[in-house]
Amino acid sequence: MALVVDLEGERQKKPNLDKLQALVADDLKAVNEVIVQRMESPVALIPQLAGHLVASGGKRLRPILTLASARMCGYQGNRHIPLAACVEFIHTATLLHDDVVDESELRRGQASANAVWGNQASVLVGDFLFSRAFQVMVADGAIKVLKILSDASAVIAEGEVMQLMTTGDTATGEANYLEVITAKTAELFAAACRIGAVVAERPKAEEDALLSYGTNLGIAFQLIDDVLDYSAKQAELGKTVGDDFREGKISLPTILAFNRGNEAERTFWRRTLEDMDQTDDDLAHAITLMTKHHALSDTVDRARHYGAVARDALGIFPDNAQKQALLELVDFCIERAY
Amino acid sequence: MALVVDLEGERQKKPNLDKLQALVADDLKAVNEVIVQRMESPVALIPQLAGHLVASGGKRLRPILTLASARMCGYQGNRHIPLAACVEFIHTATLLHDDVVDESELRRGQASANAVWGNQASVLVGDFLFSRAFQVMVADGAIKVLKILSDASAVIAEGEVMQLMTTGDTATGEANYLEVITAKTAELFAAACRIGAVVAERPKAEEDALLSYGTNLGIAFQLIDDVLDYSAKQAELGKTVGDDFREGKISLPTILAFNRGNEAERTFWRRTLEDMDQTDDDLAHAITLMTKHHALSDTVDRARHYGAVARDALGIFPDNAQKQALLELVDFCIERAY
Numbered sequence: 001m002a003l004v005v006d007l008e009g010e011r012q013k014k015p016n017l018d019k020l021q022a023l024v025a026d027d028l029k030a031v032n033e034v035i036v037q038r039m040e041s042p043v044a045l046i047p048q049l050a051g052h053l054v055a056s057g058g059k060r061l062r063p064i065l066t067l068a069s070a071r072m073c074g075y076q077g078n079r080h081i082p083l084a085a086c087v088e089f090i091h092t093a094t095l096l097h098d099d100v101v102d103e104s105e106l107r108r109g110q111a112s113a114n115a116v117w118g119n120q121a122s123v124l125v126g127d128f129l130f131s132r133a134f135q136v137m138v139a140d141g142a143i144k145v146l147k148i149l150s151d152a153s154a155v156i157a158e159g160e161v162m163q164l165m166t167t168g169d170t171a172t173g174e175a176n177y178l179e180v181i182t183a184k185t186a187e188l189f190a191a192a193c194r195i196g197a198v199v200a201e202r203p204k205a206e207e208d209a210l211l212s213y214g215t216n217l218g219i220a221f222q223l224i225d226d227v228l229d230y231s232a233k234q235a236e237l238g239k240t241v242g243d244d245f246r247e248g249k250i251s252l253p254t255i256l257a258f259n260r261g262n263e264a265e266r267t268f269w270r271r272t273l274e275d276m277d278q279t280d281d282d283l284a285h286a287i288t289l290m291t292k293h294h295a296l297s298d299t300v301d302r303a304r305h306y307g308a309v310a311r312d313a314l315g316i317f318p319d320n321a322q323k324q325a326l327l328e329l330v331d332f333c334i335e336r337a338y
Numbered sequence: 339m340a341l342v343v344d345l346e347g348e349r350q351k352k353p354n355l356d357k358l359q360a361l362v363a364d365d366l367k368a369v370n371e372v373i374v375q376r377m378e379s380p381v382a383l384i385p386q387l388a389g390h391l392v393a394s395g396g397k398r399l400r401p402i403l404t405l406a407s408a409r410m411c412g413y414q415g416n417r418h419i420p421l422a423a424c425v426e427f428i429h430t431a432t433l434l435h436d437d438v439v440d441e442s443e444l445r446r447g448q449a450s451a452n453a454v455w456g457n458q459a460s461v462l463v464g465d466f467l468f469s470r471a472f473q474v475m476v477a478d479g480a481i482k483v484l485k486i487l488s489d490a491s492a493v494i495a496e497g498e499v500m501q502l503m504t505t506g507d508t509a510t511g512e513a514n515y516l517e518v519i520t521a522k523t524a525e526l527f528a529a530a531c532r533i534g535a536v537v538a539e540r541p542k543a544e545e546d547a548l549l550s551y552g553t554n555l556g557i558a559f560q561l562i563d564d565v566l567d568y569s570a571k572q573a574e575l576g577k578t579v580g581d582d583f584r585e586g587k588i589s590l591p592t593i594l595a596f597n598r599g600n601e602a603e604r605t606f607w608r609r610t611l612e613d614m615d616q617t618d619d620d621l622a623h624a625i626t627l628m629t630k631h632h633a634l635s636d637t638v639d640r641a642r643h644y645g646a647v648a649r650d651a652l653g654i655f656p657d658n659a660q661k662q663a664l665l666e667l668v669d670f671c672i673e674r675a676y
Binding site for chain 2: 043045097132156
């Protein structure tokens with residue numbers, strides 16, 4: 001009983017990023033400087049377009065992972081700063097190309113770059129940022145880091161193509177979906193964390209532990225993202241709800257609702273997601289069906305599972321402020337669903 | 339007089355790629371094996387789409403430059419094989435993204451990948467090939483090569499963005515156009531050649547000479563490409579004429595015709611290229627104006643200039659079969675206009 005009162009009485013106890021952001025604040029400032037500096041180009045459209053996205057208030061979650069992982073591993077140098085910028089460049093390039101692929105009009109509540117400057121510029125500036133990421137890695141000079149991030153980039157592209165192939169395919173199973181999000185999202189989380197151990201020259205066991213933390217955190221993060229796309233919480237945050245639905249994107253909420261649904265419901269899912277024949281009421285009906293089958297709450301439960309694995313992966317590291325903050329980050333990624 | 343008879347009587351004396359292709363035949367076979375092998379992915383669409391372009395009968399000019407340059411430098415090893423494949427992967431990724439940007443329906447006389455599989459898949463498979471190129475470079479392990487090709491990739495992307503910004507802008511000058519083609523085309527030619535000297539561990543002077551050869555060859559190549567887009571020769575080869583015109587692309591032929599034209603002619607160029615208001619007769623009229631002002635033949639003359647510089651750049655290398663073939667390649671790139 002006392003516990004219930006506590007939780008309800010103290011909203012501020014909700015997991016948040018404050019501690020993590022405070023810990024990496026100086027490093028993150030340096031990362032932002034590298035980003036702004038390396039976004040430069042005599043071709044004015046490049047910093048304009050890239051800056052639109054880079055400055056649009058993303059959480060910088062992936063570079064923060066590199067920064068916090070490196071410091072948790074006791075790293076005292078500065079190599080993690082430009083490498084964290086590389087991670088953000090790769091992420092930004094992916095977002096630019098994603099928005100072209102999805103024909104998105106909005107990104108982080110603002111007009112997306114492709115909506116402002118056209119698909120063509122978004123494709124090419126994405127290519128530039130991707131190349132720039134490799135230039136920054138080359139300046140670092142470590143083949144091991146280059147291997148981690150070139151491998152990650154190839155896997156991300158494979159994941160994006162896989163996702164394209166599952167779009168509109170209601171026969172997609174949970175295992176296939178998991179494969180997609182592991183590749184398109186978790187791989188970069190994992191690489192970002194692993195680089196922390198690499199620059200700190202920690203033993204393979206710690207590198208593997210950070211890889212596992214990043215992978216599982218990334219999966220949990222994407223699962224919650226997919227829940228949020230159908231949730232009132234998303235609407236509260238000023239973001240649009242139902243983008244995935246309108247694009248015929250298959251995610252765990254749709255997979256669970258489809259698999260648990262009766263024949264009439266499956267007909268609904270096929271019409272809306274496969275045939276892309278949608279009316280104004282369909283999104284509300286989709287959410288009703290998901291709620292009926294606990295598709296959203298069970299997706300959150302799946303996310304909790306991966307979150308638990310992520311937390312345990314950090315078990316081998318000695319307790320320090322960074323570790324505590326990375327543990328709380330797991331809770332934050334999951335609890336943001338509420 | 340005798341010379342004229344000779345030239346007219348012996349058509350087979352036209353410069354061609356036979357000697358070069360014969361010299362690199364074994365190496366090129368090995369490159370093609372690497373390409374097919376490294377195009378593989380568990381995601382079936384990737385090798386399908388990439389294979390469509392890779393197998394569609396490109397001349398493999400860029401990887402051939404790496405192969406011939408390395409051998410001209412006396413290189414006896416095998417590193418140039420996978421690195422030539424990297425060069426082709428970067429080129430192929432660029433073509434895939436170009437076709438999305440240009441909304442092209444055709445590429446090398448076949449349906450373009452974006453026309454068959456959609457823009458989305460072309461963007462993502464381009465990203466995959468680009469990442470794969472870096473993975474192959476990382477396996478080679480030389481930071482110097484990684485630097486050359488990551489720098490080249492960033493410059494190419496800048497060139498493509500610059501080109502996008504000049505599209506439809508009849509005020510574009512010759513210097514600006516030269517900057518665009520140096521970045522978007524010549525940079526990769528230069529990198530491909532330079533890598534030959536790098537793997538052969540030749541002194542900087544030879545690296546620089548190959549860089550100059552590649553840059554100038556690339557500029558000449560692109561100038562002729564831009565001439566061919568308006569020429570009867572292109573039609574003879576079964577390729578479409580006027581793609582650049584229909585896309586409002588500014589190239590040296592349009593720049594010369596515009597600058598040398600009277601006010602009525604400039605109004606024509608502004609209507610067709612800036613306002614993109616074109617009728618069926620406009621392409622023929624554009625070619626008439628270009629012919630009137632020697633815009634096409636003078637562009638070929640400009641190409642000859644860069645070709646001459648390219649040839650002289652090879653002067654420091656001892657005579658051997660590869661050098662002769664690379665010299666003849668310059669003539670081939672220019673004479674294909676006729």
